[in-house]
Amino acid sequence: MSAHPADPPAAPPGFTARAVRAARTGRGTVVFCCLGLVALALSVAPAITIGQAGIAAGDVWRVVAERLGGAESGLSPLREGIVWELRLPRALLAAVCGAGLALCGAVLQSLLRNPLADPFVLGVSSGASTGAVAVVVLGVGGGALSLSAGAFAGAVLSFGLVLLLAHTSGGTTDRVLLSGVAAMQLFSALTSFIVFTSADAEQTRGVLFWLLGSLGTAGWGEVALGAGVLFAVLAVCLCHAPALDAFTFGQEAAAALGVAVRRVRLTLLLATALLTAVLVSSAGAIGFVGLVLPHAARALTGPAHRRLLPVTALVGAVFLVWVDTAARTLLDPRELPVGVATSLVGVPAFVVVLHRGRRATGRVPA
């Protein structure tokens, strides 16, 4: 420790520069987000032009302009339909799913202090699968329930079970994690059980395809619902960004810093579970986005959550738009489930993250 004068440094050297830098942090976030939004727009537009029916980038803008009350696009109704009813909602749903899953992953990794946490760690996706299978294969609901509704119900049920288990076993962060893993195992087993005991081959294939993630059924309804929940949850998470910084030190340290641990944890768990449930029920369980992309975003922006959360969401959105475009075009005319494509990209990226983690700290933070 350096010898330190008796009077406290009223204006420490370098202090103004530091204050300026502090002020810039806020501006930096805005710059990052603007860049991200531009990148997203520049991803969605070309993604729409790629595919069997050749569509030029200019056509996309003309159709969008027409729908938003501008001049006639001059395209045939069929081509207009491809842009407006198929590819645009699909690209937007990909963006919403990518953003939402990455956001949930970033929040849960910090909240649960586990770099391997992802949106599915709360058992939501496996619950959704069981719900979907129950509707499609067992005919639960007698045809009145859609696959999405069944998936959502299953997700809510599974998350409820996780909360209950976590609460009865002490309610600490590691209990939440363990309960999530338990629920995930239980519902995966239930799904397999139902599929193997009662499904025929065609049903199985349909369900499997959905389980692996599919944006093919995207419509404006899903986009609107997903985007609405995404923005609400993003707002909630941003409000708790300083608390999330504190949570990376554990719940006791967070409490000592003035974070209402139980309330914040419950709020964030509910918010992320709701968003995940909505996304999974409209697009299936798309893996790895929520696990890997938060780490990529951290490398870009650093770990402070005020900047990390919006950037993670944007990185996730751009990533999934491109992966989905690849998934629907690479094996043309067949389509690869987008969850398969994300994992094919995600696993190597994940290995890199693991290796970097080992080099940096020699261990995985507990």
Add this chain to the structure above:
Amino acid sequence: MNGPGSTGTAPAAAAPATDPGAALHLRVEDVTYAVAGRPLVDGVTLEARPGESVGIVGPNGSGKTTLLRCVQGVLRPVSGRVLHDGADTARLSVKERARRVAAVPQDSGGGFGLTVRQVVAMGRSPHKRFWEGDTARDAAYVHEALADTGGAALADRPFDELSGGEKQRVLLARALVQRPALLALDEPTNHLDVRHQLDLLTLVRALPATSLLVLHDLNLAAYFCDRLYVLAEGRLVADGTPEEVLTEELLAEVYGVRAEVRVHPATGAPTVVYLPPAAPPTVRRAVPPTAAEGFTTGATEGAR
């Protein structure tokens, strides 16, 4: 900061700026904390007057840390009260409590790559309104606290790459920027070298805030604390000034060790010198000669 040894009297270093008069009167009244019916802290009553440095000492598992966590408000006592200036703290919100009490925890994992500066700045969060960013004033507090704790050079390094001792100093800096009226420190000298132990405790003592410290080193406790409380098996067994508390009889009774306690002429504080046990237990080999040794002997004998 002056090393205490150089002054020859009770340490009186330059006091870092903290809000004037920001020291509270802590009173712990008959606090009990139990897990599964087993009391970890059993009816402890304790007092720290404004500005005092009060030490909690005792053997492993005597409930020191649990008591400290009850004082911090992290644990809610099964019975008893924690009072700040006579007012019960049970009804304080987490944020209100964090504006008064700062903690330097024992476990210092975490950070996820946050820089030291960011970690220390987190200490300002209890004082912030909703969505309030870091101001120039916050930056000044952070700078000052890092300078006080000797962590200025660490400011831009990732927290999770620091050594144990460096982390300890950064966490103290974080507690300092909270501008607490009460500072709760759990074995703050862990991982620190001698020099930094002395510097840290001198700094804590010089703060206007009341401080409550869990300490293992009885000599440091004797020198730096105004009063000591001794815990054993969750109960309070002695309290008073270091001279009153640290006696050879108490060390024998509570820790089960032989020791000589003298007032050191240079420091004026009681100094403990530990002595070897009166009748050293004979060290016996618990493990019989290995099978290999036995066989070798047998084989040799057989061959003979």
